[in-house]
Structure formats: structure tokens, C-alpha cells
Amino acid sequence: MKKGNIHTTNYTDTFIEVAEDTKATCGTKPSSKGDKKTIAEMQYELLANNPYKFTSDDIIFQVFADKNDLTKAEYKQAREQFFSKGQACLRCSPLTKTYGFGVHADSNGKVAIYGIETEQYDKFQNDPKLKKTKAMRTSKK
Numbered sequence: 634m635k636k637g638n639i640h641t642t643n644y645t646d647t648f649i650e651v652a653e654d655t656k657a658t659c660g661t662k663p664s665s666k667g668d669k670k671t672i673a674e675m676q677y678e679l680l681a682n683n684p685y686k687f688t689s690d691d692i693i694f695q696v697f698a699d700k701n702d703l704t705k706a707e708y709k710q711a712r713e714q715f716f717s718k719g720q721a722c723l724r725c726s727p728l729t730k731t732y733g734f735g736v737h738a739d740s741n742g743k744v745a746i747y748g749i750e751t752e753q754y755d756k757f758q759n760d761p762k763l764k765k766t767k768a769m770r771t772s773k774k
Contacts, residue, residue: 639713642689642722644738644764648757649724651749652768657733660748672696673727677746680728680736684745689723689738690716729768737763 651657662681663673670678675696679687687695694712697703703711723744728734734746735754747754757763 639716640719641716642693642720643742644689644722644744644766645742646740646762647738647764647766648760649729649736649738650758650765650767651733651735652730652770654770654772655730655733655749655768657731657749659750660733660746663727663732670699671727672700673732675699676723676726676728677732677734680734680744680746685739685743687744688742689736689744692723692744693720724766724768726768730771 663671663677665671665674676692679692679695694708694715697715698708698711701711723729723736726736728746729736733749735749735757736744736746737757738744747757758765
């Protein structure tokens with residue numbers, strides 16, 4: 634999606650379902666690999682600890698900023714530059730592709746995650762007022 638010269642990964646009133654080819658049967662917290670946090674781990678911590686506090690853009694950029702050790706003073710300019718090009722949205726997140734989480738975006742574009750095994754996941758999946766989209770497949774058909 635694009636607004637002027639700025640791209641966005643934000644959705645509103647949308648539920649991103651787990652990938653069609655996921656092997657996950659429940660939402661699983663990503664584990665660490667070595668001493669650096671993985672993208673999945675960073676996204677999980679932001680979303681699990683702050684439901685409906687951030688937009689998809691906020692999550693995607695914060696992970697980029699953390700991975701690149703940006704200072705808060707660098708955020709504004711870095712964010713503008715980051716979103717001057719299209720970025721992968723949460724449909725490409727390892728959380729939705731591998732770890733068994735769906736992502737709900739509310740009417741303000743704020744997001745939260747729900748494990749595939751939860752009652753709330755089922756409610757979102759069956760809510761006729763929400764747009765539904767699947768996470769990207771891990772493998773090609």
C-alpha cells in the first residue's frame with residue numbers, strides 16, 4: 634500500500650490468518666538462536682507484550698531499528714527512508730508463517746496476535762465484518 638511517497642504495511646479491520654502450509658497447531662513463542670534475537674522473537678515480544686498498541690508499520694520499523702542499533706534520534710529520518718520503499722508486511726512474518734499466530738488489525742490499524750488454537754482466532758476467522766487474508770506460504774506450490 635502507498636500513501637504519497639510513503640509505503641505502508643498497515644491494515645485496518647483485517648485478520649491475517651496463518652499460512653496455508655504452516656505446520657503449527659498452536660501459537661508458539663519463537664526461541665532464541667544464539668545471543669542475537671531473531672526477527673520472529675523481536676516481533677513476538679513487541680506484539681505479545683503490547684496488544685493493540687502498535688501498527689504493523691510500528692512493529693516492522695522497530696525490529697529494523699533494533700537490528701540496526703539505531704538511536705531514538707535517528708528514528709524519524711530512518712523511518713521516512715525505510716518506508717520510501719515497499720516493505721514486507723506481517724503476512725510475511727515468521728509468526729504467521731511458522732509459529733502459528735494470526736494477526737488482527739483493528740479499525741485504527743493497531744495489531745495483536747492470537748494463536749491458531751484460541752477461541753479468539755476462531756472468532757476473527759468467522760467474523761463477517763473483518764477482511765481476511767492468509768499469511769504468505771513458506772513453500773511454493
